[in-house]
Amino acid sequence: MGDTVYELSQPGRRAFTLPALDVPAVPLDELIPAGQRRRLPARLPEVAEVELIRHFTELSRRDYGVDEGIYPLGSCTMKYNPKVNERVAALEGLRGLHPYEPEELVQGALKLMDELGGFLAEISGLQRTTLQPAAGAHGELTGLLLARAYHEAEGRDPKKVIIPDTAHGTNPASVTMAGYEVVAVRSDERGGIDLADLRAKATPGEVACLMVTNPNTLGLFDEHIVEIAAIVHEAGGLLYYDGANANAVLGRSRPGDMGFDIVHFNTHKTFSTPHGGGGPGAGPIVVRDILEPFLPVPVIAREGDGDGARYRLDYDRPQSIGKMRSFYGNFGVLVRAYAYIRGLGGEGLKRVSDAAVLNANYVLAGIHDLLAVSYDRTCMHEFVVSGAPLREYGVKTLDVAKRLLDKDVHPPTIYFPLIVKEAMMVEPTETESKAALDRLIAVLREVVDEAKRDATLLAEAPFTMPVRRLDEVRAARQPVVRQGFAEDGKSPAG
Amino acid sequence: MLASIGAASIDELFDDIPEGVRLRDGLKLPAPLAEGELVAELQRLADANTPATRMTSFLGGGVYDHYVPAVVDAVTGRSEFYTAYTPYQAERSQGVLQAIFEYQTAVCELTALGASNASLYDGATALAEAAFLAHAETRRTKIIVSGVVHPEYRQVLATEAHGIGLEIVEVGGDGGGLTDTAALRAAVDAQTAAVAVQQPTFLGGLEDMAAAARVAHAAGALFIAVVDPISLGVLASPGEYGADVAVGEGQSLGNYLDFGGPHLGFMAVRENLLRRMPGRIVGETVDSEGKRGFVLTLQTREQHIRRERATSNICSNQALNALAALVYLSWLGKEGLPTLGELCARKAAYLRERVLAVPGVAAFTHGPVFREFAVKLPVPARRTVHALAARGYLAGVDVGRWWPALDHVLLLAVTEKRTRREMDAFVAELEAFLDDPSAYEAVSAPLPSASAQELPLVGSPTAASSASTVAPTPEVRHG
Numbered sequence: 001m002g003d004t005v006y007e008l009s010q011p012g013r014r015a016f017t018l019p020a021l022d023v024p025a026v027p028l029d030e031l032i033p034a035g036q037r038r039r040l041p042a043r044l045p046e047v048a049e050v051e052l053i054r055h056f057t058e059l060s061r062r063d064y065g066v067d068e069g070i071y072p073l074g075s076c077t078m079k080y081n082p083k084v085n086e087r088v089a090a091l092e093g094l095r096g097l098h099p100y101e102p103e104e105l106v107q108g109a110l111k112l113m114d115e116l117g118g119f120l121a122e123i124s125g126l127q128r129t130t131l132q133p134a135a136g137a138h139g140e141l142t143g144l145l146l147a148r149a150y151h152e153a154e155g156r157d158p159k160k161v162i163i164p165d166t167a168h169g170t171n172p173a174s175v176t177m178a179g180y181e182v183v184a185v186r187s188d189e190r191g192g193i194d195l196a197d198l199r200a201k202a203t204p205g206e207v208a209c210l211m212v213t214n215p216n217t218l219g220l221f222d223e224h225i226v227e228i229a230a231i232v233h234e235a236g237g238l239l240y241y242d243g244a245n246a247n248a249v250l251g252r253s254r255p256g257d258m259g260f261d262i263v264h265f266n267t268h269k270t271f272s273t274p275h276g277g278g279g280p281g282a283g284p285i286v287v288r289d290i291l292e293p294f295l296p297v298p299v300i301a302r303e304g305d306g307d308g309a310r311y312r313l314d315y316d317r318p319q320s321i322g323k324m325r326s327f328y329g330n331f332g333v334l335v336r337a338y339a340y341i342r343g344l345g346g347e348g349l350k351r352v353s354d355a356a357v358l359n360a361n362y363v364l365a366g367i368h369d370l371l372a373v374s375y376d377r378t379c380m381h382e383f384v385v386s387g388a389p390l391r392e393y394g395v396k397t398l399d400v401a402k403r404l405l406d407k408d409v410h411p412p413t414i415y416f417p418l419i420v421k422e423a424m425m426v427e428p429t430e431t432e433s434k435a436a437l438d439r440l441i442a443v444l445r446e447v448v449d450e451a452k453r454d455a456t457l458l459a460e461a462p463f464t465m466p467v468r469r470l471d472e473v474r475a476a477r478q479p480v481v482r483q484g485f486a487e488d489g490k491s492p493a494g
Numbered sequence: 495m496l497a498s499i500g501a502a503s504i505d506e507l508f509d510d511i512p513e514g515v516r517l518r519d520g521l522k523l524p525a526p527l528a529e530g531e532l533v534a535e536l537q538r539l540a541d542a543n544t545p546a547t548r549m550t551s552f553l554g555g556g557v558y559d560h561y562v563p564a565v566v567d568a569v570t571g572r573s574e575f576y577t578a579y580t581p582y583q584a585e586r587s588q589g590v591l592q593a594i595f596e597y598q599t600a601v602c603e604l605t606a607l608g609a610s611n612a613s614l615y616d617g618a619t620a621l622a623e624a625a626f627l628a629h630a631e632t633r634r635t636k637i638i639v640s641g642v643v644h645p646e647y648r649q650v651l652a653t654e655a656h657g658i659g660l661e662i663v664e665v666g667g668d669g670g671g672l673t674d675t676a677a678l679r680a681a682v683d684a685q686t687a688a689v690a691v692q693q694p695t696f697l698g699g700l701e702d703m704a705a706a707a708r709v710a711h712a713a714g715a716l717f718i719a720v721v722d723p724i725s726l727g728v729l730a731s732p733g734e735y736g737a738d739v740a741v742g743e744g745q746s747l748g749n750y751l752d753f754g755g756p757h758l759g760f761m762a763v764r765e766n767l768l769r770r771m772p773g774r775i776v777g778e779t780v781d782s783e784g785k786r787g788f789v790l791t792l793q794t795r796e797q798h799i800r801r802e803r804a805t806s807n808i809c810s811n812q813a814l815n816a817l818a819a820l821v822y823l824s825w826l827g828k829e830g831l832p833t834l835g836e837l838c839a840r841k842a843a844y845l846r847e848r849v850l851a852v853p854g855v856a857a858f859t860h861g862p863v864f865r866e867f868a869v870k871l872p873v874p875a876r877r878t879v880h881a882l883a884a885r886g887y888l889a890g891v892d893v894g895r896w897w898p899a900l901d902h903v904l905l906l907a908v909t910e911k912r913t914r915r916e917m918d919a920f921v922a923e924l925e926a927f928l929d930d931p932s933a934y935e936a937v938s939a940p941l942p943s944a945s946a947q948e949l950p951l952v953g954s955p956t957a958a959s960s961a962s963t964v965a966p967t968p969e970v971r972h973g
Contacts, residue, residue, distance in 0.1 A: 005596050005824050015565065016830035018837060022914040023844035028728070028836060031843050032862045036700050038730050038832075042603040046827045049565060056569040056821060059589035065577030073579055081577055084529050093540025096547030099754030100555050100891050102883050104937050108542025109753050122522055134615035134755065137797070137809045145657060173797035173807035177626075178657040182802045221510040251521045252508050258515045276814030277590035278580040278612070278774065280756030296653070322653030326556060326618040326646040326743075327754025335536070343532050346521030354504045361499045361507055378507055405586050413582075416798070434495060460782070465585040467787040472584075475779035475791040479768060481609050483599040 005045045005055050006483045015049040043485055062466045063277070064410055070436050072363075074382045074413035074425025075168070075217055077247045077269035082343065085272065085336035094335055099327040103312050110311035113328065114300045116338045117284075123341075123349070124241075124263040124286040125256025130295045131284045131329040136244060137170040138324060139264030139283030140211070142296065144178035145321045146262060146287060147209045147238045149294040153319065156236065158208040162201055164193050166217045166417045168244060180208055187419060191375035192222040198231055207237035214258065215245045215380035217417040217425070219360065229259025238262060238291075246270045247429070248357055248381035251350030261288040271337035282333040293319040298328070355430035356381040359437055363428050366441035370448050374420045382427035384420050395451040397422040399458035403450065406464045407443045544940045546751060550916045551888040552845075554866045554907025555696070556617060556644050557754060558746040560724065560834075561911055562822070566748040569821045576814055580774075584789040585781075590813060591788035594776040597820040601760050604726045604823075605719075605740040606733025608765030612774040613758040613816040614808065617743030618650035620759030621690060621720055623772045623806055624739045625651055627763070628688030628716040629660055630805065631770050636685045638710075640673040641666045642695040643720055645896035651690075660687075671697035671859035671868055678706065682713045688739075692720035693729065697893070697905060698859045698866040700729070707736035723747055723760070723819075725864045727831030728839060732762070739763050748822025749815050758812035758819060769795060772806030834910060838865035841917070842908040848921045849906065854928050858903050866907040868893060873931050875904040880936035881927055887920050 028037070047055070064071075071078035089095065097106055117129030133139035144161065151158055160183045161175040172182045183201050188194040193212070202210075210232045215221045222228065229239055241260040247270045255263045267273045267282040275281065287295065297320045298313035313328070344352065357380050364373070364383045372386040387397035401411035401424075413425040428437055451458050462469065501507055508516075527535060551559050570576060574589065581587030581594075594612045601610035614620045625637045637655065639648055641664045652662050665681050668674045673691060682689060689710035693701050703719060710717040719737035721729075724746045732740035745757035763771055769792060777791030797804040826834060842865045849855055854872035871878055875892040882889040894901030908917070927934050 004592065004599075005820075006599060009827075014827050014829055015825045016563070016827060016833075018830065018833055019910055019913070021837060021840060023840055023917075026840055026843060028839065031839050032700070032728060032864070036730055036862065037728060038726065039734060040606070040731075041828055042600075042606075042726065042731070042831060044600060044603060044826065044828045044831060045824045046829070047824060049825070052565055052821070052824050053568060055824075056593070057572070059593055060569075060572040060574035061589065062587070062592075063574040063578050063581075063589035064583075064586045065574045067573040067577045071579065073582070076579055078579055084532055086571075088533060088536035091536060091540040092545050092547060093543045094536070094545075095750045095752050096545025097543055097753040098546035098551060098553045098559065098751045098888065099557055100553050101544070101546055101888060102880055102937055104880070105544040105883060105940060106753070107940070108539040111542065112539050119523055125517075134619070135808075135810045137807045138615060138619075141654070141657070141807055145653065148657070169796075169798035169801050169804070170807050170809050172802035173800075173804040176658075176802045176804075177654070177807050179659055221508075223510050223512060226512055226514060249511070251517060253511045253515050253517055257517065274576045274814075275579050276576050276812075277578040277587075277817070278594075278813030279810035280758075280812045280815055281810050282756075322656070323618075323646060323649040324653060325616050325650055325755070326644070327616075329754075330756035331753035332750070332756050339532055339536060342524060342527050342535065343529070345526030346523040348526050349521060349523070357507050358495060358499075358504055361501070362495045365499045378501070378510065380507075380510075401583065402585065405583060410586065411583055462585050466588050467585055467785055468781040468783050470584050470781050470787045470789050471779045472789050472791065475777040475789045476794070479775075479791060480778040481595070481598055481768065481775055481791070482602045483596070 002058055004483055005047065008047055008051055008055060009045040011046055013046045013048050015047060015052050069408060070428065070432055070440055071410045072412050072426050072428050072440060073410065074427040075244055076413065077427060077429055079272055079429040080431035081272050081274040082340065085339050088339050089332050089335045095332065107311055110300055112338055113334065114302055114311055116334055117300065119341050120265060120284055120286050123250060125254030126263060126286040127289040128292040128295060129284055129286045130299065131334055132296050132324050133264065133283035133285060134325050134330050135279065135281040136264055136266040136283040137174060139285045140170055140174035140242065141177055142324050143240050143262040143264060143285050144174055144180065144209065146291050146294045148178060149321050150238065150291055151208055156205065158206050158236065160206050161208050162210045164212060164216065165419050167211065168213065168217065168242060171211045171242060190377065191218045191220045192224055193228055195224055195227060198228060202231050202235040202237065204235045207232060207235045209238045209240050211240040211242060213242040213245050215248050218375055218384050219379040219382035220375060220377055221380050225258045244269060245381065248353055250353040251346060252353055256288065261291065267333055267337040272340045273333045273336040280330050280333055282330040282337065294321050296321055296324045352430050359428040359430060359432055363426060363437055363441055367444050370445060382425060384417065384423050384425045386420050387422035387424055390451050393452050394455040395458050397424055399461065400447055400451060402469060403447045403458045403461040404443065405462040407447065409440060409443050542940055546888055549886050549888050550920055552890045552906040552908060553888045555891040555905060556743055557751055558907060558909055559751060559911060560746050560909045562748055562750060563825050565825050566818050566821045570814055570818050575817060581790060584787065588787060591776050593817050593820060594813065595778060595788050597816045598776060600820055600823045601762050604723055604731065605762040606731035607740055607762035609768040609771065610760065610762040611771045612776055612811040612813065614761055614773055615812065616755065616757050616759045617741065618647040620741035620761050621647045622651045622654040624718045624741045624761065625655055625660060625688060626806065627739060627767065627770045627772065628718065631716060631767060632687045634685050634687035635659065636661045636663060637688050637690065638663050638665060638678065638681050638686055639690045640692060642671060642673055642697055643690060643692040644696045647720065671695055671699035672701055675705065679709050682709055682715060684713060686713050686715040688716040688718050690718040690720060694722060694725060694864045694866065697868045698863040700862050703730065704735040711736065724838065725835060728835035729864060738767065744815065744819045747819035749818050756812060756815055758815035770805060773808045774811045837910045838908060841912055842867060845906065845908050845917045848917065849924065852921060852925045852928060865909065866905060868903050868905045871902050871904055872928060874901050876901065877931065878904060878927065881931065881934035882923060883937035884935055885923055886941060887923060
């Protein structure tokens with residue numbers, strides 16, 4: 001690996017320019033007492049601008065984005081991010097807004113947020129939106145706190161949240177943070193929720209909520225969703241829709257119509273906002289009208305319609321759960337999601353899901369004979385196969401993933417969901433061409449073929465990356481989480 | 495493609511959706527727009543706003559209008575960074591992993607603490623996560639928070655802590671922008687998991703952080719410092735005054751105002767708390783040939799492994815915002831950060847002195863400040879803000895929106911972008927307004943100049959948009 005920016009640092013070099021002081025040069029001691037001041041400077045790098053740019057350009061070359069090629073990470077919906085999103089998000093009239101400007105100066109921003117809330121309500125089949133959550137997991141926590149406030153207002157005190165064993169890890173973690181207890185429900189032989197097990201666990205008065213992804217993390221639409229909703233509602237619980245997989249059903253079916261009461265969307269998955277190497281995202285949630293009084297403050301209030309409409313931020317919400325983050329949400333991300341929806345319209349969004357599901361089934365058909373298919377059904381936007389048959393050759397799913405890197409294909413999600421051994425979860429997304437899918441199929445076939453002939457090759461892969469396989473155990477056992485400096489006289493420890 | 499799948503139509507692929515819940519009539523959304531129309535539509539929405547960056551702005555309150563250098567856009571605009579997913583495949587993601595490692599190092603250096611995570615959603619949620627950490631570490635349930643911590647941070651803390659049942663105790667202010675230290679001492683007891691104090695306070699004052707840390711530690715509680723990263727070139731670091739956890743909002747490090755987000759929260763802890771930290775952490779390791787590399791590490795803390803027993807439900811980080819912060823800090827460097835801090839402190843002191851000389855204006859924040867301070871006006875702050883906005887000034891934050899009794903208190907922030915001329919012109923306008931408020935109308939619509947703006951203008955210091963302000967001073971640049 002190349003040097004870190006700290007290793008490039010040379011005393012006295014600099015990239016910054018700052019305005020000359022144009023007010024009196026009062027000695028700092030007179031402004032801030034010495035006792036309040038920093039003694040040892042932060043050892044930030046000292047580099048010239050060209051060195052800075054070359055360093056980060058070099059780092060970018062060791063990354064892989066959607067702009068470079070297919071990214072079939074299951075459950076992550078790595079679709080292409082339209083460039084126009086970036087252009088509009090950079091408009092100074094949007095990006096240059098301070099959150100505490102008078103409302104009269106931000107009417108366009110409030111209008112955008114109000115309209116986006118309406119679009120998401122239509123897409124989900126529910127009524128009211130909050131754009132505040134900063135990510136999907138944050139939306140989950142918000143939704144569960146809304147459910148809790150709702151039950152408390154109704155004079156109930158249920159303790160349990162039911163979650164299928166296929167759920168994303170964020171679901172149970174969010175349940176704990178909301179002060180609830182997780183109850184797992186089994187999957188049946190078709191990969192859906194086991195209805196008998198659900199009935200046994202949905203004790204009336206004890207169930208606050210059921211959290212479900214539909215299609216689930218196996219890429220399967222739960223055919224019993226209407227019945228599931230009825231069981232939970234009869235037990236007094238609410239239904240929470242983890243919208244991580246919403247890309248499969250846009251314009252085809254709406255969570256609200258399925259019986260869900262709370263929905264979160266991951267804008268980076270469904271609405272093409274770039275993921276930024278791990279964030280920022282946005283996790284807006286939409287709720288049934290019975291939950292509206294509890295939404296976090298502020299909500300956007302519209303007075304009047306059409307050109308005469310005025311928008312304000314309403315904080316006067318006595319039953320509100322409070323606030324989930326400062327200000328109004330990840331506005332810059334929401335602008336991109338808004339642009340995506342306006343660019344496609346309702347019919348365009350349906351085509352998104354049609355193509356996403358078509359592409360996933362095409363890849364599944366192309367490798368159907370190759371690895372074990374756990375649930376042999378028509379999949380939705382993604383599917384799960386098991387690498388277990390390769391174990392007899394001494395090859396793990398991890399090895400397959402690392403070998404795919406050598407073929408310039410980003411590997412699928414691996415070892416998830418947990419109920420499938422040696423899982424590989426493949427989500428091609430709608431933005432890949434048939435040629436790209438054919439290549440993915442061919443490369444997967446090639447790697448499985450290699451696995452059967454030469455387990456060592458796969459065990460040692462990758463060969464063509466900036467580094468060979470990395471030792472994750474060492475990283476966790478002897479954590480080094482920051483740069484060491486020579487004057488520290490020891491190697492840094494985390 | 496359908497033939498190889500063995501399906502007759504695309505509709506057939508959706509057969510698993512029960513009849514009763516299929517959407518028959520399609521989504522009722524506005525008709526699609528061509529790219530050019532889309533840009534025009536968004537431009538219209540943008541024109542219905544007046545960005546703070548086109549006004550003479552003294553708005554702060556947690557989000558600050560510092561200059562964003564071109565290098566930040568150049569780096570974060572590289573699609574290898576911004577179109578990548580979370581670095582789950584480390585060998586193919588060494589760039590973002592190393593960048594996060596460098597970011598973590600920068601946060602450790604700023605705070606003088608041993609370990610940092612890869613960033614959190616924002617400053618407010620970072621405070622809530624710090625409270626959860628303290629609860630897990632001490633097994634105690636009470637969090638003492640200063641009443642002059644950012645009101646929205648306290649609100650988020652209270653909302654998120656309600657879930658796991660933490661008791662949040664707020665200690666009042668001293669009436670001059672600082673914590674009531676006697677009340678703080680009285681509030682801390684053997685059930686206290688943590689004491690959280692902000693430096694500078696929301697109202698700009700400088701706390702005695704070392705004393706507050708001693709109060710916390712004497713009771714066996716952790717001390718959480720909520721800090722402003724730009725101030726850390728000048729003000730004592732959390733490590734120097736004994737904080738166990740430092741959190742804060744990283745927006746001011748190379749991130750645009752963006753109407754409040756996306757930004758980043760940062761968190762640093764003493765080394766012994768590393769395994770209690772929420773969120774992603776990048777660690778250094780070696781590859782099979784002994785070469786240095788970076789991976790996501792200590793993942794057994796995280797939700798995808800530990801599920802309901804995880805340290806937090808957080809899954810993502812604000813990687814691109816953290817990258818912007820790292821690039822910004824690399825641009826400023828060891829010398830630039832204190833230079834910038836001194837500029838802000840001197841300009842803020844200048845404006846404070848000038849504003850306090852205006853008849854009728856009284857001090858609110860007492861003692862030294864960094865780049866933000868509050869004053870008491872003879873008319874309500876909200877009215878002042880609305881009147882001066884019509885003249886091209888964002889006078890500051892109306893403190894009365896959180897404390898109705900302080901509705902005459904205005905909070906002003908000064909970054910390096912504000913020139914002496916702008917400040918002088920603002921003070922003259924403020925004086926004229928206070929002399930005859932009836933001559934001023936409240937702002938009711940975007941300012942006319944905003945509609946004339948062209949496509950993206952990348953955060954350069956700009957002149958005030960109002961005709962009542964003077965022309966921009968040519969700024970002398972050195973360095």
